[in-house]
Amino acid sequence: MTTDNNSLTPEKVPPIYPVKTKMQVTIIFFVVLGIYLLSMFWTQRQMAGGFSGAIGNMFTVIEKFFPPNTAVISAIWGPMVETIQMAIIATTIAAILTVPLAILAAENITTFRPLYILTRTFLNILRTIPDLVLAVIFVGLFGIGLFPGILALVIFSLGILAKLISETIESVDMNPLEAMRASGGNVFQVIWYALIPQVLPQFTSLVLYVFEINIRASVVLGLVGAGGIGLILNQQLGFYNYPNAMMIIILIFIVVIVIEYISTKIREALL
Amino acid sequence: MENYSLPPKPKNSVYKKIRNIIISLLVIAMYVWTFVSINIDWGRAIERAINNFNRVIPRLFNPDWSATGDVAMSMLETVFIAFAGSLMAAVIAVPLSFLAARNMMGGVIVSTIGKWILSAVRAFPDIILAILFVVAVGPNAFAGVLAIAIGSTGMLGKMFAEIIESIDMNVVEAMEASGANKIQILFYGVIPQITPEFLSYAIYRFEVDIRASSILGIVGAGGIGTMIIFASNNRNWNEMGTILLAIIIVVTIIDFASAKIRRKIV
Known part of the structure; x- marks a missing residue:
């Protein structure tokens, strides 16, 4: 490289990307490709016919789902509403529970370091557990029904919400808080008068965002017996009643899109 | 006064x-x-x-260590499902995102249609896609790969399109002015600007997909979810404890590694 710098003759133009970078990128590319081929091989090893057979088969099977049976819509409307209600209740409870947790997990408010680290670690572990696994455990504990589903949603969304809100809290303007403290406000006064007004719009927006996540999660909780429309979907699939299942899937699709649309509009208006 | x-x-x-x-x-x-x-x-x-x-509860916190081998193999399969699925999604999402980005393919109509397709894909929960693919290709891990691939395409395509929309168009204009053709603009003007963020989002999505693929087995699409459903049907809560521990450890490691890599890239 030193010789290149000394004599920049036209025929010895240094390459745009250094050779070392090129080597690194090539190695990473082949490693990624290697793992990909291994994964493809691994995931298809129990499959008869392999990839091409599966894709060919796919279209013949997908035909069984059509046309969806529109007659079942009145029968599945009740469970669908129940599913939405599960998400509403779970989001509300999570939004209330998240406030102390988020404050404890914010570095700039919780100045007592061990407590902050403890809360953060707890939230990180909470977030690694998938919602359906929580639902499986709670169904084992409370039996089949709506309650284990709501509980699973609360715990699942608590992890996400507390993390997002603690990050919002960490990014607030600290000057009002210091001013409050300097003029003698105690911890609760500082939080109530200086912190909450600053984070309230983001808080509402994030709660709505988590509500969207909960709607998506709640429609499938029934697959493991935790109430809602997923339960019906699972039954219909079990009976190989594909047109009915397709109708349920379409209804889920419509509800998710409508709720996401409304929630996005509200969030845009908020921020 | x-x-x-x-x-x-x-x-x-x-x-x-x-x-x-x-x-x-x-x-x-x-x-x-x-x-x-x-x-x-x-x-x-x-x-x-x-x-x-x-x-x-006590049995959940008392994992069954004899199942470690089986759990590890299932977890490996989960990681493979997530990897293959998110890589496929990352590749499929690139052309779709160029279609959906307002500043690339020209017309507002094309971009609106592209965005509609992407949001339609995003509206399906992963596990519903997995149900469809299990019916289509049979109850195996490959159904999981396809579900993850399609599910992630929606989100990645949307993110990629937003990245493309936020690039510095001056570079593109300068290249256009100096007579570069479309292919040259793409390779020297657009791709260098978007690559780091594309990679960053693809890796982030892999993180999300690990979580998603760990439950796909509940509907028969392979991975550790299969063991979850067996353990719950057999009321084998000690084994459930082992599975839970495996999920927590693997997800934590991958989150950590992914955060490190992403910080290096961007």
């Missing part, structure tokens, strides 16, 4: 007041509706919980 007084309070407009009242009424109505019409059998749930508590 000057007379200090507070500045006058800002007046709320009538429109705003009415709007706030309507919003609060709607929210109250929603809650009344929810809590009145939902029926939870509290008595039964509490009774069951008291009966089951000792059979479930």
Whole structure:
């Protein structure tokens, strides 16, 4: 490289990307490709016919789902509403529970370091557990029904919400808080008068965002017996009643899109 | 002595007041509706919980170490599903994102259609896609790969399109002015700008997909979810403890590694 710098003759133009970078990128590319081929091989090893057979088969099977049976819509409307209600209740409870947790997990408010680290670690572990696994455990504990589903949603969304809100809290303007403290406000006064007004719009927006996540999660909780429309979907699939299942899937699709649309509009208006 | 007084309070407009009242009424109505019409059998749930508590909770925290080998193999399969799925999604999402980005393919119509396709894909929960693919290609891990691939395409395509829309168009214009053709602009003007963020989002999505693929087995699409459903059907809560531990460890490691790599790239 030193010789290149000394004599920049036209025929010895240094390459745009250094050779070392090129080597690194090539190695990473082949490693990624290697793992990909291994994964493809691994995931298809129990499959008869392999990839091409599966894709060919796919279209013949997908035909069984059509046309969806529109007659079942009145029968599945009740469970669908129940599913939405599960998400509403779970989001509300999570939004209330998240406030102390988020404050404890914010570095700039919780100045007592061990407590902050403890809360953060707890939230990180909470977030690694998938919602359906929580639902499986709670169904084992409370039996089949709506309650284990709501509980699973609360715990699942608590992890996400507390993390997002603690990050919002960490990014607030600290000057009002210091001013409050300097003029003698105690911890609760500082939080109530200086912190909450600053984070309230983001808080509402994030709660709505988590509500969207909960709607998506709640429609499938029934697959493991935790109430809602997923339960019906699972039954219909079990009976190989594909047109009915397709109708349920379409209804889920419509509800998710409508709720996401409304929630996005509200969030845009908020921020 | 000057007379200090507070500045006058800002007046709320009538429109705003009415709007706030309507919003609060709607929210109250929603809650009344929810809590009145939902029926939870509290008595039964509490009774069951008291009966089951000792059979479930202590055993969850007492993992069955003899199942470690099986759990590790299933977890490996989960990681493979997530990897293959998110890589496929990352590749499929690139052309779709160019279609959906407003500053690339020209027309607003094309971009709107592209965005509609992407949001339609995003509306399906992963596990519903997995159900469809299990019916289509049979109950195996490859159904999981396809579900993850399609599910992630929606989100990645949207993110990629936003990245493309945020690039510095001056570079592209300068290249156009100096006579570069479309392919040259793509390779020297656009791709260098988007690559780091594309990679970063693809790796982030891999993180999300690990979580998603760990439950796909519940509907038969391979991975550790298969063991979850067996353990729960057999009431084998010790094994469930092992599975839970495996998920927590693997997800934590991958989150950590992914955060490190992403910080290096961007």
